[in-house]
Amino acid sequence: MKTLLKFNPGKFALFLMALLALYSCKNTTEQSEESALTNELTEEIVIEDVLIIEEHELNDIALTTKSPNAIDTPLAAKSSGTVKKPKAESSTTKTQEAVEEELEEEAYEIATLEIFADMVAEEEYVADNTIEIDEAVVPLDETQTIVSFNKKGKAEDAFQVVTNSETNEIEQIIFTDKKHTDEYDVSVGISAKEAKKLRRELKHMVHKGKVFLYDDTSNIMYLMDAENMAGEEISAEEIDEMEVSAIIWKDKKHHKKMK
Numbered sequence: 001m002k003t004l005l006k007f008n009p010g011k012f013a014l015f016l017m018a019l020l021a022l023y024s025c026k027n028t029t030e031q032s033e034e035s036a037l038t039n040e041l042t043e044e045i046v047i048e049d050v051l052i053i054e055e056h057e058l059n060d061i062a063l064t065t066k067s068p069n070a071i072d073t074p075l076a077a078k079s080s081g082t083v084k085k086p087k088a089e090s091s092t093t094k095t096q097e098a099v100e101e102e103l104e105e106e107a108y109e110i111a112t113l114e115i116f117a118d119m120v121a122e123e124e125y126v127a128d129n130t131i132e133i134d135e136a137v138v139p140l141d142e143t144q145t146i147v148s149f150n151k152k153g154k155a156e157d158a159f160q161v162v163t164n165s166e167t168n169e170i171e172q173i174i175f176t177d178k179k180h181t182d183e184y185d186v187s188v189g190i191s192a193k194e195a196k197k198l199r200r201e202l203k204h205m206v207h208k209g210k211v212f213l214y215d216d217t218s219n220i221m222y223l224m225d226a227e228n229m230a231g232e233e234i235s236a237e238e239i240d241e242m243e244v245s246a247i248i249w250k251d252k253k254h255h256k257k258m259k
Contacts, residue, residue, distance in 0.1 A: 051159065053175060053182040053249055055219050056108070061119045063170065063249065064219075066108040073119070075111040076169070110251055111170055113147070113163045124152045131160065137174050137246055138162070138223060139208035144171065173249040174223075182220050182247055192224060193240040204239050206230060211242065221248050 051059055055066075062070035111119075117127055128150040133140050137160065140146060146162045159180075162172035181187040186195050195213060196202050202213045202222075209228045214221035223246040224239070 051175065051180040053173075053180065053220060053247055055183065058120075058173065058249070059123065061116075061123070062111065063116070063173075064108045064110050064251075073115075075115055076109050112168045113161060113170060114168065116161070116170055117149075120149060125149045125158060126152055136160075136162075137176065138172065138248065139210060171250065171254050175247040175249075176245065180247065184220070186222065186244065186247065188244050188247060190244055191240065192222075192242045192244070195222060195244060196240070204234070206234065211239065212248075213244075216252065219249055219252050221250055222246065223248055
């Protein structure tokens with residue numbers, strides 16, 4: 001004898017509702033997980049405006065003709081003609097090593113302010129104002145001027161450029177923001193002791209009451225958070241406790257003149 005199944009509309013409706021609720025719950029969970037993953041990925045790809053200071057570049061912007069990115073970019077209006085031919089050796093002339101070192105130092109040109117300003121404008125940095133000498137972070141000579149460059153739409157200074165007013169050649173670029181770093185991983189705020197671990201050849205000097213860490217072979221040096229200092233008053237221990245207050249790109253020929 002066959003058993004007849006009786007269709008119950010009420011139960012069937014309840015069954016459908018349960019299925020819909022289950023599907024809806026699963027779909028909501030999947031959407032929630034997908035949304036969380038999207039948010040996580042979005043947070044990971046947020047990039048700050050970090051400037052990387054290198055020996056001959058700033059964020060791939062050529063500062064000297066030694067930069068790989070300077071091949072197709074003239075950095076000065078005309079050649080400065082600073083490369084010299086060595087003189088024949090004699091007892092009164094420089095040694096060959098000294099001549100080679102001088103040639104190596106003088107074998108590149110440095111960007112002028114106008115050309116540099118055009119290049120950083122592509123990164124949305126604009127010249128904001130000219131700073132008076134008594135407001136400068138570093139001591140300036142009478143022939144130097146300093147200009148602040150800011151990111152468009154942001155009030156804070158991004159960096160400052162010191163230029164020789166006679167040649168218009170860049171002599172220093174000063175970075176005081178903690179988010180900027182150099183190719184040696186030194187950033188504003190770390191101690192001199194930490195900087196020396198990252199760069200073992202660093203030495204110190206005092207110039208017009210300010211303390212600097214530098215390397216004779218490098219264009220990157222550091223201003224420390226010390227004021228009105230005299231060389232004989234500073235011990236190695238005191239310097240180690242100081243903090244980097246600015247990263248300075250400064251052509252090595254120029255910072256040698258400070259000593």
